[in-house]
Amino acid sequence: MSQYKYLCGFGSHFSSEDERCPNSLPVGQNSPQQCAHGLYAEQLSGSAFTAPRTENVRTWLYRKLPSAVHKPFQALKTAKYLSHNWDEQQPNPNQLRWKPFDVPTTQQQVNFVEGLHTVCGAGDARTRHGLAVHVYLCNSSMDTAAFYNSDGDFLIVPQQGVLDIVTELGRMSVAPNEICVIPQGIRFAVKVEGPSRGYILEVYDGHFCLPDLGPIGANGLANPRDFQTPVAWFDAAEVKNFQVISKFQGSLFAAQQDHSVFDVVAWHGNYVPYKYDLSKFMVINSVSFDHCDPSIFTVLTCPSLRPGTAIADFVIFPPRWSVQEHTFRPPYYHRNCMSEFMGLILGRYEAKEDGFAAGGATLHSIMTPHGPDFKCFEGASKAQLKPERVAEGTQAFMFESSLSLAVTKWGEQTCQKLDAAYYECWQALQNKFKLHN
Ligand SMILES: O=C(O)Cc1cc(O)ccc1O
Numbered sequence: 001m002s003q004y005k006y007l008c009g010f011g012s013h014f015s016s017e018d019e020r021c022p023n024s025l026p027v028g029q030n031s032p033q034q035c036a037h038g039l040y041a042e043q044l045s046g047s048a049f050t051a052p053r054t055e056n057v058r059t060w061l062y063r064k065l066p067s068a069v070h071k072p073f074q075a076l077k078t079a080k081y082l083s084h085n086w087d088e089q090q091p092n093p094n095q096l097r098w099k100p101f102d103v104p105t106t107q108q109q110v111n112f113v114e115g116l117h118t119v120c121g122a123g124d125a126r127t128r129h130g131l132a133v134h135v136y137l138c139n140s141s142m143d144t145a146a147f148y149n150s151d152g153d154f155l156i157v158p159q160q161g162v163l164d165i166v167t168e169l170g171r172m173s174v175a176p177n178e179i180c181v182i183p184q185g186i187r188f189a190v191k192v193e194g195p196s197r198g199y200i201l202e203v204y205d206g207h208f209c210l211p212d213l214g215p216i217g218a219n220g221l222a223n224p225r226d227f228q229t230p231v232a233w234f235d236a237a238e239v240k241n242f243q244v245i246s247k248f249q250g251s252l253f254a255a256q257q258d259h260s261v262f263d264v265v266a267w268h269g270n271y272v273p274y275k276y277d278l279s280k281f282m283v284i285n286s287v288s289f290d291h292c293d294p295s296i297f298t299v300l301t302c303p304s305l306r307p308g309t310a311i312a313d314f315v316i317f318p319p320r321w322s323v324q325e326h327t328f329r330p331p332y333y334h335r336n337c338m339s340e341f342m343g344l345i346l347g348r349y350e351a352k353e354d355g356f357a358a359g360g361a362t363l364h365s366i367m368t369p370h371g372p373d374f375k376c377f378e379g380a381s382k383a384q385l386k387p388e389r390v391a392e393g394t395q396a397f398m399f400e401s402s403l404s405l406a407v408t409k410w411g412e413q414t415c416q417k418l419d420a421a422y423y424e425c426w427q428a429l430q431n432k433f434k435l436h437n
């Protein structure tokens, strides 16, 4: 619900108390001998204790019962198409395009966790290196259950339907054209109003941060103050049979307990879930000539240890002015040492008006050639170059990764959404070479 309250900022050290229970946060220390209101103190560490200060993240939770109070975890066989096996299929270097993924019909009830489908990925959660791209396809809410990901962070991009997310740290509402990040280990449950679809970038290596701005200066792109973190909220209802679901080393497990995980009355720290409205992005672009690389549109990045090279960047293609002179303005033809997975939240994508629809996707793998389709090339190379709004009413995005992504069996076969005709969009491009002009 949009009436939720939020704390503003990125990477800040926040504190929050549920307003129904004032003075629940200890003053001047983390572990009092007895916490106020009979609460238990629990630290959630999101980095090694000894990580440098700039990367050191943790949050102290003051809750009715410690998370340790649960029955043993057992394997859970829902989410049939959640995968971490990157060898299900032969490698496929082709340009891939998916038609919009199907949302379950009203006959079957599928919640957010059951509706997780893995499209592609690389690496291994056990060695804490890699990523997975999932889509969620669901129509019902999680009830007396919560999910957490032991393997890494989730960056969630809703495409259809508003997500009403309750986390241990509080509640947030995330609509299409907004995104949220739920860091590793933080428990959450998702309520939906009806058919819901979206994309998830899961990273195993580390947390998302804002990209450096270099010569852009101190302001621009996604500004820290526009990120919103929930305020503390606990569920006052008595819950007797609660299910905690963990994704651990790629597989799902469930444990039963007689209390809700949403029992945190107060918390403080810098390891938090957050949301961001993509319409707040301050767009930077060329005002002279040529097409800038899409890294200018990076919202968040999960860096690797190699300077300037991301495990994954989250990049958007927002509505903006296009003013470049004597320039082919759409994206250039490209072969890339990075993988490019794209999705579409709203409208149509500028380089391919046809075939790439909202709720669908494309994957241009490492060194797989791609670029504007025939229609786009013909139009843009002859267009009169006046200042123009582009991508109005649209929002495409890209997960760009330095890893070579493998497509799952669901992605390549079971979903039945791969568009075999995709390659045709470039076939009409003619050789126009003339030795003498
Ligand atoms: O359309 C794409 O595939 C993504 C993309 C966008 C852009 O502006 C430049 C290069 C590029 O690959």
Ligand SMILES: [Fe+2]
Pocket: 334, 335, 336, 340, 364, 370
């Ligand atoms: Fe590209």
